[in-house]
Amino acid sequence: QSVLTQPPSVSGAPGQRVTISCTGSSSNIGAGYDVHWYQQFPGTAPKLLIYGNNNRPSGVPDRFSGSKSGTSASLAITGLQAEDEADYYCQSYDTSLSGRVFGGGTKLTVL
Amino acid sequence: QVQLVESGGGVVQPGRSLRLSCAASGFTFRNFGMHWVRQAPGKGLEWVAIIWYDGSNKYYADSVKGRFTISRDQSKNTLYLQMNSLRADDTAVYYCVRDRDNKYFDWWGQGSLVTVSS
Numbered sequence: 001q002s003v004l005t006q007p008p009s010v011s012g013a014p015g016q017r018v019t020i021s022c023t024g025s026s027s028n029i030g031a032g033y034d035v036h037w038y039q040q041f042p043g044t045a046p047k048l049l050i051y052g053n054n055n056r057p058s059g060v061p062d063r064f065s066g067s068k069s070g071t072s073a074s075l076a077i078t079g080l081q082a083e084d085e086a087d088y089y090c091q092s093y094d095t096s097l098s099g100r101v102f103g104g105g106t107k108l109t110v111l
Numbered sequence: 112q113v114q115l116v117e118s119g120g121g122v123v124q125p126g127r128s129l130r131l132s133c134a135a136s137g138f139t140f141r142n143f144g145m146h147w148v149r150q151a152p153g154k155g156l157e158w159v160a161i162i163w164y165d166g167s168n169k170y171y172a173d174s175v176k177g178r179f180t181i182s183r184d185q186s187k188n189t190l191y192l193q194m195n196s197l198r199a200d201d202t203a204v205y206y207c208v209r210d211r212d213n214k215y216f217d218w219w220g221q222g223s224l225v226t227v228s229s
Contacts, residue, residue: 002155036215038156045206045219046156052214089156091215099172100146100158 004103011109020075022090030071033093040087113137113218115207120223133190133207140188144210149203197227
């Protein structure tokens, strides 16, 4: 059971907008710790997608955006493309565990 | 270009030990904290351990505390993970990961598979 809760899967048609939620608690996201997002394709290492709740590293398209409110965060992908099909993970820090924590991951399917 | 190359993975029997290495290049290794993150087959990501940029502090996930030791050799630009008393549930791909701002992971290695099986 992951400390941060994500839906196991989401799907959308090309061109559509999808969101992936990440729900935490008062010991992590609710305590004010930033949320970060990673994208992982099958058989490859994860890649940083969003850092500090809503910042994109160089090279990440602006179709990807993040937000945070209260004890939750969200990743939004607009103009969905076939190459966006991947697993997405949220990550934060948990003060009770004194360590970094991940969501269980969400598999995005592009229909 | 930042490169993190893990090595040392393989098949090991339960209760035995294994040491992973991670060779870092393309950045000033001694300026960055480093982590190990693992991923069991078909499962999600699990943070394992962090070592501060200067090696002064180390923290571990409860699942590996007392069994795993993270260390670094600044002269060799290399990160290590000594894994003792290995269990079947330690089976995973282990990633060497660079820390950024003591908050997130900005560069990942390709991973090294550790299989614990008799």
